[in-house]
Amino acid sequence: MLDVAIVGAGIAGLTAARSLTDQGQQVALIEKSRGLGGRLATRRLPGTHADHGVCYLKPKGKVFQRLIEEAIAAGVLIPWQPNTYASPLGITAFAKWLAQGLTLHTGERAIALSHNTHWSITTDSGLEISAKKLLLAIPAPQAIDLLKTWPDTSTEVLTQLQSVTFNPCITAIATYAPQDPIPWQGLPIINDPNLTWIALESSKQISPSHPVLVFHSTAAFAKQQFEADDLTPVGQMLLASAAQVTNLPWLSDPTLLQIHRWRYAFPTAPLNTPYLQAGSNLYLCGDWCLGDRVEAAHRSGLAVAVAIDQSSV
Ligand SMILES: Cc1cc2nc3c(=O)[nH]c(=O)nc-3n(C[C@H](O)[C@H](O)[C@H](O)COP(=O)(O)OP(=O)(O)OC[C@H]3O[C@@H](n4cnc5c(N)ncnc54)[C@H](O)[C@@H]3O)c2cc1C
Structure with missing residues (x-):
């Protein structure tokens, strides 16, 4: 089983994956597009x-x-x-450079989440990925859609996500x-x-x-x-x-x-918080946490990687 599954291979997800992989964690990224980089396109x-x-x-x-x-x-x-x-x-060359050596599942849209003793992420092709921790590195409105499939999301976090436009x-x-x-x-x-x-x-x-x-x-x-x-x-x-x-x-x-x-x-308007934690080993990050540019997404990805590394399962 993976240590961390990351949904979204934009700069925030890639940065977190790079940092966690460098710390020796088993990480995989799930990306709905055929390529990677998100808005780095x-x-x-x-x-x-x-x-x-x-x-x-x-x-x-x-x-x-x-x-x-x-x-x-x-x-x-x-x-x-x-x-x-x-x-x-x-500019996708920058994303590809960051992604070197990372495990990626591209062309896979995460459509459902479940959590028992670990996280399970199902994609539109039927792929199922299990991980101890889950990071959603996707725009807040898309995270809300995905979190609808997991009824235990904290209402406080949902309210914060809903405030992001x-x-x-x-x-x-x-x-x-x-x-x-x-x-x-x-x-x-x-x-x-x-x-x-x-x-x-x-x-x-x-x-x-x-x-x-x-x-x-x-x-x-x-x-x-x-x-x-x-x-x-x-x-x-x-x-x-x-x-x-x-x-x-x-x-x-x-x-x-x-x-x-x-x-x-x-x-x-950014949330002005580096990342969100939405429950049992579930985290969210992206530009919308800290700003509206690549650097904000990068800072958010770095901050959430530290938090994930320091949390015990
Ligand atoms: C037209 C335009 C111009 C811009 N110009 C600049 C600029 O010049 N300089 C600058 O610094 N910033 C610019 N930005 C802003 C910058 O693109 C973003 O701030 C930054 O790229 C956000 O990165 P991210 O990782 O947070 O999100 P994203 O790049 O959006 O990454 C999220 C990823 O998650 C994937 N995803 C979403 N839902 C799912 C799902 N259910 N399953 C699997 N994968 C999923 C998406 O396909 C995407 O790859 C621009 C943005 C746009 C749109």
């Missing part, structure tokens, strides 16, 4: 790629700064904009025919109802053959358009806004356009 496109979730890492604390320095030394990250770091291979985001990913150089790499957009951020993704690559850009919507735009049956016109609206605010008309004329919906993109 890279879309593969013909001849290129783009980060359509996390765009860059911007360390504030020394611990995260050190991790980034290690990733730079390993050839995974490079400096991008001032005090920001990205990967020429796509997320804003959605719609991301457009577009490739273009070769253009004149663009004088920026990342462009925050202020006061536009539709757009909040544009990234020249190809500027992270070593020798890009053509421009690749990613456009992030405002939360208000995402809320309005989230349930649209056809996302192509939604993406075209983002490109039209981008063409207007940048004065680059060619931005509305891509060679390829893909759109991604993030239902749980950014926590609106």
